[in-house]
Each structure stands twice: as C-alpha cells, then as structure tokens.
Amino acid sequence: MKRIVSIKGGGIRGIIPCCHFIELERQTGKLTRDLIDFVGGTSTGALLTACIVAGVTAVAALDVYTKQGARVFSPTNSIERDAKMVATGNKFDNKVLYQVVSDALGGSKMTMNDSPIGVMITAGDQMGNPWYFVKDAPTNVQTTGKAPLIDVAVASACATTYHAPWLIPGFGYFADGGTVSLADPVYETMVEALNGPNKCYGSIDPTDAMVISFGTGYFKPSTMPEPPTGLFAEISWVTSSLVSSSETLAVQAANRQWPGLIEVFDSALWEDVDEADTSAIPQLVALGQADAANVDWKKVLKLP
Secondary structure (H helix, E strand, O other), X not given: OEEEEEEXXXXXXXXXXXXXXXXXXXXHOOOHHHOOOXXXXXXXXXXXHHHHHHOOOHHHHHHHHHHHHHHHOOOOOHHHHHHHHHHHOOOOOHHHHHHHHHHXXXXXXXXXXXXXXXXXXXXXXXXXXXXXXXXXXXXXXXXXXXXXXXXXXXXXXXXXXXXXXEEEOOOEEEEEHHHHOOXXXXXXXXXXXXXXXXXXXXXXXXXXXXXXXEOOOEOOOOOOOOOOOOHHHHHHHHHHHHHHHHHHHHHHHHHHHOOOOEEEEOOEOOOOOOOOOHHHHHHHHHHHHHHHOOOOHHHHOOOO
C-alpha cells in the first residue's frame, strides 16, 4: 500500500496538521517521511512538506510555529500591518520568513530531486501560471527537480498581501500557490503521484494507494455573514476565500476522478481565524492536539 499525503495552505493554522504529524510520529515511533511515499503541499503546507522530506520531526516543526510565528507575522499590531501594506504592498518581511524556514531545515541545500520520497510543492509565477515543483522523472517534463527545496517552500508560502513574491534561483519570482487556486493541493498532488490516464505524471498505482488530505481548519458561521466593508476587510475576505473555496473544488475534482481514494482530516474552528493571527496559537495547538488524539494512525495508514 502506497501512502500519499496532501497538506493545505492556511498560514499559522498549519499548527493543526502539524499536531496530527506529532501524534502520528508518537504512535509509530517513526518520522512521517518514513511512513509515506509522496507528500504535496501549498503555502504553510509547503513548509510542512519541506520539513517532512528533510527529516525534521513534527515536534520541531511545531516549535517553529509557536516560537517563530510572531516573528514571521511581525508586526502583530493590525494598524502597523495595514500601514506597512499601504506603503509596500505587503504586511510582512519575506526575508524573515526565509531565515526562519532555513533555520528550521538546518540550512539544507536539498533540491527537489534530493527528496527521499515523492514530493510536490505548488506556487504561482508572475504571469499567474500555476507551477508544480516535483522531482524530475521519466513521466514528467523534468524541469523543476533542480530547484532548491527551501526557496520553493518559501515562495509557496508568500501569500498575496502577506509576503512579497520570492525568487527561486533559476526560475524567477513566485508567490503562494493559493493565488492560482491551489490552496488545497490534493488534486494536483494526486496527479503528480499517481499513474494512469488523464495526464497523470506519477508512478503509484491508484488501486494500491491511499490519500490523506490535511486541512488547516474551517469555520462555518450559523448565518450568512454581511459583506466586508472597507478596503482592508475586502482584501482579508479575498485572501481567506482563496483558501476556503479551493478546498471544495479540489476534493470534488479528485473524488470524481478517483472515487473513494481520499480521506480528509480537518478541524472545525471556533471563529474565522486569520492566517496571520498569532494570538490564536495556543487555541490552535489545543484544537490540533485534541483532534489528533482521536486518530489511530496505525489503523488509518494500515500499518502492521
């Protein structure tokens, strides 16, 4: 049985899937990397993907969120954030994000080709085109394997109005995959991992595979909310909707092509938590830990 993992975008809410990986590693005594065959991610999911393929423990990855989150999303004051966005177009410093990710991965020089398992990270170029950074293989066009893992992960995490696009050496400037409707990368992950018709580019037989899709939390209000008022509220609504809408579309598309292959793990949020809301870190950790504790990962992954 081949195991494929997909991790959605969602900023600081990446804490939720990270808690699942901690529980998975606790129950099995192994790194997540050693239990799966392919992993794909967008934005915060790309950062977790990079941690997984580089062999970073889930506990160490959670430390990055809890101890460095406020640094990545600095300033934390909304007035200062908005002022910086007006002045520069972005609220936060992408160089800080790069340094935090580089430190977390020990300054790794890994390229996509160096990953010991299958990997895919999505990003959008400056023409608005979606890119799928994967290892070079006979089944694909072999153009992205030399891309540096850290730079690809950082570029995928540079969400519009949050962090400016990041330069991937040899490829150009890229931004968050969510900007090109890839906030939930499960469909593209399956296309790159699986073989078969309909332009699949992988080597895994769908009849011998399982797909685990991790969300970063969702919020469903009891009544239809009022439209946003003001420029900043409107921008916030647009960025959040990119995450929410693509989830439904990606899972629906994947289920049409591969019925019954996906199992989704996601958590209901207590409110609509902004992707940069570092004040929510303690609650996100508590929620992620509580939901993860209810999962028997040996059973889910069909481990002996």
